[in-house]
Amino acid sequence: MTYHVRVMDMPSEERPRERLLHYGARTLSTAELLAILMGTGQGPGKLSAVGLGQLILQELSRDQRDALDTLRTVSAHDLMQISGVGAAKATTILAAIELGRRVLQSKPADRAVVDDPAVAAAALSADLMWQSQERFAVLLLDIKHRILGIRVITIGTATETLAHPRDIFREVIRHGAVRCIVAHNHPSGNLEPSADDLSLTQQLLEGAKILGIPVLDHLILGNGDFRSLRQSTNLWQEEE
Template identity: 65%
Template sequence: MTNSYRLRICDLPATERPRERLLQQGVTALGTGELLAILLGTGSGKLSAVGLGQYLLQELGRHQQDALAVLREIKPAELMTLPGIGPAKATTILAAIELGKRVFLSRPLERTPIDSPELAVMALAPDLMWAETERFALLLLDVKHRLLGSRVLTIGTVTETLAHPREIFREAIRLGATRLIVGHNHPSGNVTPSTADLELTGQLLQCSKILDIPVLDHLILGQGNHCSLRSSTRLWEGYESLC
């Protein structure tokens, strides 16, 4: 691909201009390639900005990969190896991706009771959602399920981390928590619980009954996905009175 001339978004017919479509129809009406086109501003070679955006998605999605998953973790040097992407376009795209992550993670919880998996995910996401190695974290709650604080208890390898019930409840007692939500991440984005995840959850529930510190949920996060073990398993049967 050569840079002999550039095609701007404003050179396109009005009905094909992503900016105008966004203003008239809303941001959700635009495809991913069109959103990239707005960030790119100009095309390259014989491709318009829209064409370049679509081309980038195709390149990122090679080998049956999820293009957005690749883009979410791509490094500047890797992005600039793609035709038509120099430092200016690369930094614009990466800044937009990081801004999106921060918006997703910055919804304040303050003293809101954490009474749903979605609210728990919001609290755990800054530490777990896009981490490249497995981490095990705690949400420490008061008797009204309000957040007292969060802790990353262990950090593992790309594929494994371990947390012992003793360490988990020791931290809860130390900080005066009367309720717990535990969570860890799967860096792959596949949030299906493993056998080890289920066994640890069972152990935690048994300990919670002895110590009278309920474990309200165990959440698995990764790459924008999450799974609530309380919602998706029957492990909590017989422990409802604690919660």
């Protein structure tokens, strides 16, 4: 005889796993997803895994912070300051975050064709999107706009980075690329280009004409979004 058990009849600490199997991961709350990573309940008199997940989110949202934004950059040390989270649970959570980031930001195939700024932004996200320091990178392309590679040129402080056209074009030439897209991140999430951003872009466009290596765009990434300077400024038209 087969007994069918409804999900709602299961003990609370077991429901997240069963609900994921029955209905998919998207139906679970963030606390329940954390509960699955941390295993079963914590024992008599202690929080269940779901309760611990809720506690983690509560601690991460202190000082009016967004818990998921904090979770993106949380450290093992920070997690281990929360009651009930030891080294094993902290490392499991961090591993899951990194795995999710890599899956989300991976290219669908090698030598993907960049035919839209969003494709370039997705390819660059792993190196730029959620970094706490400014980074400047170049996306290397062949003549058909297929991705040959990505190179991070410089890493700056929390508020600025330095990149020189000489260093950028050196990487492009060294790797045999004939097209490129440059990009950097704004850790603040403000995608408005600075005067320095616009000045560097203009220098790159001037150098591109001399070297015969088109710079197709300059992207600014941050907080899950991006801005294309080619689409939002007149710099490319001015160089024609």
